[in-house]
Amino acid sequence: MTPAERFDQAIEIILADRRGLIGFLGAFSEGQARWKPPDGEWSILEGLEHVMREEWSFRANFLAGLREAEATGVWDNAPDPVVKYGWEAMRRREQGPSMAPAHLHPAGEGTWEGMKAALWPDRMATREVLLPYRARDLGRLIIFMSKRLGHLNGYDRIVYCGIHDYLHQDQMARVAGQPGFPRK
Incomplete structure (x- = not known):
């Protein structure tokens, strides 16, 4: 696959995961x-x-990582060997609660309808910000290193953004299935 094809594949995955989350929340x-x-x-x-x-x-x-690569000219910072999960393995691996950094915890900001309405435009804004790098090979640019997931290159990190939607949809489904959850 060319870098552009890999980029398009990763973007389609995050768009599909976002569409799934939006449909789920509509209920x-x-x-x-x-x-x-x-x-x-x-x-x-x-x-x-x-x-x-x-x-x-x-x-x-992600944009900071891309700008750093541009500034330094280093687009290959991957170790040999790269240790990581594949995309489907990441989707299966990350089940159940995990600790998020404090700055990502909910703070009671935003409204239900406002945040739901912003989901698609926000994902499209992410796509637009990354689009200038579509033809750039991101396959050996490690954007994120995780003890749990391994060395995530540019494409892996884009896909994980969609997997994150999927995982939180799963978390929300667990909440909706708990005893006492209001039925409309």
């Missing part, structure tokens, strides 16, 4: 979204705010 009222599970897990509304914060953080950090 809930604001009252349901605000319901706090007794086990301390985030409400659907809090999960949505976290997803939004993660999108902004991803976009800023």
